[in-house]
Amino acid sequence: MRTGAAAGHEGYYHEAVPYHSDEELLAVALPFLLGGVAAGEPTVVSFGERTAALVRAAVPADSAVTFLPGGDLYARPAVAIRSYQRMLAGYVAEGAQQIRIIGEVPRAALGATWDWWARYESAVNHAYDSFPLWSMCAYDTRITPAPVLADVLRTHPRVATADGEHRPSETYTEPKVYLSEDRALLPDPLQSTTPLVELVDPSPTQARHAVYGTDPGTLRADEIEDLVVAVSETVTNALRHGRPPVRFRLWSGTDRIIVAVSDGGGGPEDPFAGLLPAAADGAGGLGLWITFQSCNHVTFNRAPSAFTLRLTAGNPHFSR
Template identity: 30%
Template structure:
């Protein structure tokens, strides 16, 4: 289970400068004035404290912040949200890389506004899980993330869920609806919007100790038939190979790959017959980048960075990892 981020010493901003642990807040706003009211002090306080400040927001909100901050905006790094929030695991990787570049001794403040429009129900649910997982990914840091939610445009359930994935609101008050990330993730998997079993018509490729090359060839051929670009075909094969290696090393040495495509994704599922010997798994394997000297954990991190979406059920009695690669628009 994750460690809950440090609660606010008070609801006022006077105490904000004294925060020392990780902070993750939701800003629900219904106007430009409310957006600026919740972000400008956050940014200027950070600059005054010597923090690195990153604003990943919609283009309209970038203009608002630049105009309001004036010369101070030159000290802020701005990124349009659509260029950053493509898929959850890669976005999490970008934030890790940004924080690493600024060193462990400097706090990073982020105004991070996920892109919710144009998402399927499944994708929306995965972005909700991403917001919850931030509480695990940065629990041991002292960074500060403020996530704006535009109540004028977002679905009510997205806005409502913000209080479950963020321990605090923007004024520093505790969210009484906050859910532990492990519990929230388990709820997501039971949600009706979560994908069900692979169809019977899915192509089956057996996993054997001497058959990994055959798996790679079969997957490459399928991906090309489904219209994946060549680079994404290589990525799918590489990600699936890492998952197959895990089956051979930790999953009993046998399993099956199932591959199927719908109108949006090429979907590759790797299942094993149960781990004979396996080290205890972390709560959220593959979501955090392993250290360069870590003996394990690199495979699932790579799988998540190469894939568009990943779901998993990891169990000693039999595990299933499912990889999603978006097909090009017709």
């Protein structure tokens, strides 16, 4: 049985919580969490350290609220979706008729990597709709840029406010529409320099060797291996599903390596590509899903004459 604002709703009940002060956040979070505990529902907090401490101090010490450590689920969007789906399925298997989660994306996600977190917020409307989930996504308006807040309202069907209101978002856009839109991406400053490597129509093996051969020791060994996996999948997809020529470019900085792979095609048709696994039917969706889990940022860029996938290993939170 569904309870609270989600009573009578089937599937995912997804709300944004734009708040202007700690008091406003608590005014929304505490009734949500304590209501879930009173109803015997799995009730979860997935906040960063500061916000989690604020909420933890406000709920009774013996309450059955689960605090996930440090917002760990929000490592990468595709990883977050996979982890949440596993957790939600576990609760349902235990008999949960509603699950409550309140969380926030990392503060760093509001900058250079917001594009793929915006895609995440849109995609989960579909990805979690088979679960009896009521979730709230909190955004501190004191630190959230206006364009990000606009995306938040477009990717959340509903908004919860400190005065107890639960209202539809006037600008909500269905995921298949939102995810199909082209949006401006922040160029990484490294890309204004000459690439260390440029290859045309490389084999996946050549692309892998290029990554290994140009690593200046900037990244950890596991980060290099993850990038090699992502590069191999990306070049394979471009050769198999794109249009020639396939162009490979690599840049290296003090804290990151960037690889851009372009081809003359239009990119994947699936609006959920990268965030959700596609069936292994030769459409290239599974390889892109692997790539999204292997890099710290992945961007799409559709131009009239080319589709480009940009992969970032290391620190993606560059300064403009």
